[in-house]
Amino acid sequence: MKKVTVSTFQEAKEKGEKLTMLTAYDYTTAKLVDEAGVDSILVGDSLGMTMLGYENTLPVTVDDMIHHSAAVARGAKRLFIVCDMPFLSYSTGIRDSVMNAGRMIQEGMAHAVKLEGGVEVAEIIRAIVDAKIPVCAHIGLTPQSINALGGFKVQGKTDDTVKKLIADAKAVEEAGAFAVVLECVPAPLAKKITEILSIPTIGIGAGADCDGQVLVYQDMLGMYDDFTPKFVKHFAQVGEAMKEGFSAYDRAVKAGEFPTKEHEFAMDEDLLKGI
Ligand code: KIV
Numbered sequence: 001m002k003k004v005t006v007s008t009f010q011e012a013k014e015k016g017e018k019l020t021m022l023t024a025y026d027y028t029t030a031k032l033v034d035e036a037g038v039d040s041i042l043v044g045d046s047l048g049m050t051m052l053g054y055e056n057t058l059p060v061t062v063d064d065m066i067h068h069s070a071a072v073a074r075g076a077k078r079l080f081i082v083c084d085m086p087f088l089s090y091s092t093g094i095r096d097s098v099m100n101a102g103r104m105i106q107e108g109m110a111h112a113v114k115l116e117g118g119v120e121v122a123e124i125i126r127a128i129v130d131a132k133i134p135v136c137a138h139i140g141l142t143p144q145s146i147n148a149l150g151g152f153k154v155q156g157k158t159d160d161t162v163k164k165l166i167a168d169a170k171a172v173e174e175a176g177a178f179a180v181v182l183e184c185v186p187a188p189l190a191k192k193i194t195e196i197l198s199i200p201t202i203g204i205g206a207g208a209d210c211d212g213q214v215l216v217y218q219d220m221l222g223m224y225d226d227f228t229p230k231f232v233k234h235f236a237q238v239g240e241a242m243k244e245g246f247s248a249y250d251r252a253v254k255a256g257e258f259p260t261k262e263h264e265f266a267m268d269e270d271l272l273k274g275i
Pocket of ligand 1: 023042043044045046047084138181183204214216
């Protein structure tokens with residue numbers, strides 16, 4: 001299969017072909033996602049919840065992101081890796097933002113970074129793009145602003161927020177982003193934004209008319225049930241399969257049914273004589 005690059009995103013938009021993105025945070029999962037033919041992995045700061053058990057994404061650090069991104073890069077050889085810039089890593093000035101994005105590429109071996117926000121981060125996006133680092137923007141529900149937004153809420157349901165989202169979408173495209181994630185945006189508004197922009201839109205809870213879709217892999221495999229958003233579809237029940245496997249192991253060991261001869265290493269037992 002052909003290597004996916006930043007140009008693949010633009011080509012897909014121009015040809016009207018859908019793009020697929022899934023999160024992954026480790027070597028084994030990245031290898032599976034890569035082999036499955038998905039276009040892109042997002043090393044999302046959602047790892048704070050799905051991998052580290054935090055309540056939200058705010059405690060995640062640049063070092064956490066780099067650690068997971070590098071593991072993903074060791075597993076995924078074909079697809080395009082986007083690494084999230086975590087909370088506070090792009091809000092203390094342009095130099096900090098470019099340096100942090102650079103670490104995601106140099107140490108995290110990602111191909112691009114993603115950051116949340118529209119008009120207010122356009123200057124930061126421009127500076128990172130100028131440093132030759134592709135940027136995926138993220139507008140709509142932006143989980144790093146959970147305290148400022150007053151919780152996880154669908155965005156773009158009032159006249160003001162519709163206008164703001166359209167202005168945000170135009171601003172990130174203008175700043176040089178190669179794609180934009182639309183999270184929890186009403187489907188008709190996401191469709192309108194997708195028509196207005198010449199860069200691809202990647203939807204999560206933004207309807208079928210976006211140029212691509214992204215989901216958190218534990219959500220779509222039925223592995224994470226702390227909270228299931230309305231937009232999630234379970235494409236497999238991996239959580240149940242894992243639990244069944246874990247308890248089959250527990251029962252087999254306790255019943256003396258595992259391990260058996262076929263799992264043992266043999267030796268010359270004369271070596272044990274006289275010990
Ligand atoms: O962190 C993440 O997984 C994300 C997706 C929800 C788009 O940003």
